[in-house]
Structures are given as structure tokens and as C-alpha cells.
Amino acid sequence: MRIDSNNIKCFGCSACSQKCPKKCIEMVLNSEGFLYPIIDESECIDCGMCQSVCPIDKGYDSSRSKCYAAYSKDNSLIENSSSGGLFKELAETVLQKEGMVYGAAFDNQLCLKHFSVENRDEIQRFIGSKYVQSDINETYISVKKNLKYGRDVLFCGTPCQIHGLKLFLKKDYDNLVLVDLVCHGVPSPKIFKDYINNIEKKKHIKIMDFKFRKKNKFGECYGFEYSGKKKNKIISNCSMGAFTPYGVGFFQGLCMRKSCYQCPYSSIKRSSDITLGDYWGIKKIHSQFANICGTSLILVNTVKGEKAISEIKSKINFIVSDINRAKKFNHNLQKATIEPLQRKEFFQDYSKYGYVHVENKYLKSFKIQLWHFRSWLGQIIRSILGK
Ligand SMILES: Cc1cc2nc3c(=O)[nH]c(=O)nc-3n(C[C@H](O)[C@H](O)[C@H](O)COP(=O)(O)OP(=O)(O)OC[C@H]3O[C@@H](n4cnc5c(N)ncnc54)[C@H](O)[C@@H]3O)c2cc1C
Structure with missing residues (x-):
């Protein structure tokens, strides 16, 4: 039995393509801009390896020991x-x-890809969430090689990427720590690229870097900031993420991968050693402990995860927390992002008329902007009042 290239549950982790002994599965962009596996039938020997490593509908064990609220002392x-x-604290220890650390970073074309790094300076590339699906590249093959050499490895990615890697490896390794993220869903890399190209055209700038989580003094942490070259000068621009067209698409869940709307990992059940997320609601649960600049939620899912956290305890402030209270404030620990009614129409129009048309029609409407403005204002007022 082989994988079904058209399965809408496909996460795009590419475990199948990396496992194929005939190298006859290619990851190809579909019209929405997501990678899906395409099998070269003339080469396929029906060995079933692709199916054996595919995370779709595969169960996993999850035995949680602890939940923490934490932030770095730096x-x-x-x-x-x-x-x-x-x-970063976990990565530096490895x-x-x-050891080697694997994570998602932009290449010089602003395409998000998984890479490995071996020294501290390079880790900087991984810092910060990028709200776009990363191309996992051939990192699973590389992880396996390094584990066999006996090197310590830390791999960070979305929960589906972590589950794909686990199935690819087939067995547990003492020298591997798997870190997954609480995940709202991953938007289309093609839509992101078109959004960037559109700004470049309008502003006559060559964008070289993009940040999705620029923080300000009010604790607002969704500043979308681009920086780049304009007439040989380096300039940057930061806007409230929720007011930008790309932010509207992301927060509304309009341009996510189809599998995200039925994500089986949108729960506290995890296949990683450690899960990291934003500790939303921290001011209500641990008001004395909250750090205005950012507090992480940590779920420790295995003994190996507990050991990795114990190795960084001198570098972080932390308290034991209650996952059942924390998850009430973190939507994607309870259920998958709901597919908006307009998603189908959005991508149909995108294929037919292109990006600029859908940006104007779906991502800039006055009603949407107003809704985001009100929730942003509420957040600022709450942070000023300390609530
Ligand atoms: C697409 C996406 C959606 C998220 N949704 C939520 C949510 O709904 N609720 C919540 O609590 N937290 C969510 N997070 C996680 C959160 O934003 C932080 O990444 C997490 O709390 C870790 O923060 P940090 O400060 O420890 O490290 P950071 O420096 O932020 O961690 C960066 C790590 O995340 C990896 N990473 C960044 N972008 C991607 C990507 N696109 N794909 C795979 N790996 C990536 C990097 O490689 C690096 O290893 C999401 C993250 C992403 C990438």
C-alpha cells in the first residue's frame, strides 16, 4: 500500500519522500502553494515504506509529567x-x-526551510515564530545520520513535523530531544511570498528579513516587521500584525493548509518530548509571575523532556503550573482552527485572479480591520490597567 497524494489530511512533512528507497516521491507545490507528495508510478515498487512513515491517522503515546510557566533570565x-x-535556552545546551540543532529559518529568498546549525551564532536564524509552513527539506535523513554518529540532536517544529520525524526514525534515541509548538496552523508559503512581492513592488524596496513577533512596551507581541534595501539604504517598517493583510489571513485561518483544520495535535496529547507555546492568560493564573515581555508555556511530555528542562533550570525563571487551567486560554490546545466559510472561495479566486485581487477582496475589508482594531485596543487598555 502506498500513500495517497490527494489526501487532504496530508501534513506535507515529506517523511514519505525522504523514506522512499527508489527516490520516486517528489514534494510539489499545489495551486494553493503547499507541498504535496507526487509519486512517479513508473518507478514505484509498492514497497509500502511511504505509508509506514506517514503520520496521517497514526496514533501516538503521550504521558505528561509536568506543565510549567517559564521565561529566560536573559x-x-x-x-x-x-x-x-x-x-534558545534548550538549543544552547545541546x-x-x-550537538546539532534543527529548526526553521528563512533562506535569502525569504523561503522558510528547516536547517541544522552547529554553533551559537547561527541559532539566531531560528529565533521567533514564522507564520508560514516550512519546507522540511531532507532534514529527517540528516537527523538519522547524526544520531547514528552519536551526536546530540534537538529538533524543533510543528507537531505534525515532529510526528513525521518520529515515524521516519522508527525508534527512540537517547541523544534526541524533540520539541514541538502549540500551533494555530500554517499558512501558504506562496501567499506569503506574494504578500512580500506586493510590498516590494508598492514600496520600491527589496525585503531581506521579516519578523512576525516584534514586541513593544505594552506587551503587544504581534508586530509584523520587514526590513530591506531601498536605494542602498537599509530601512525597516513595523505594523500591528492584525492590521496587515497577511495577519488578517493568518489570524482568521483563511490561508492555512487544509490538514490544519482537522489537526489531531490541537490538544494536550503530544508526540514530542517538550511542547512550547505562549502562556496566554498568565496574568489571570499566575499574576505575580507573569513577564510582560513574554512567558512560555511548557508541557513536559517525557522523562527525556524533563531531563532537558532540568539542564536549563539555572537559566530560566519558572513555576509549576496547571495544564487544565492554562489550556482554557490557549484555543489550539483544545481544538483545531475552524475552517472559515470563505476559504474555498479565497483560493478559487487566488488561482483565477491572483494575489492582489484576493488581498483587496478578503484581507483588507473595513469590517475585518475594525474587528482587529477593537481587540488590539482592548489588549492595550488591559495591559495599561494591569489586567
Ligand atoms: C505557525 C505557528 C503557529 C503557532 N501558534 C501558536 C498558538 O496558537 N498558540 C501558542 O501558544 N503558540 C503558538 N506558536 C508557538 C509560539 O509562537 C512560540 O514559537 C513558542 O511559544 C516558542 O517560543 P520561544 O520564545 O521559546 O522560542 P522562539 O524563538 O519563538 O522559537 C522558535 C522555534 O520555533 C521554530 N519555528 C518557527 N517558525 C516555525 C514554523 N513555521 N514551522 C516550524 N517551526 C518553526 C524555530 O525553528 C525555532 O526552533 C506557534 C508557532 C508557529 C511557528
């Missing part, structure tokens, strides 16, 4: 990270042991 790290800077 303030500048918190400022640059999405929440409390936990990822690098100190001459």
Missing part, C-alpha cells in the same frame, strides 16, 4: 523570541555538548 532574549525564549 531579557534581550525574551525581547527577540516569540514568548519566553525557552527554545550545542554546548557539540
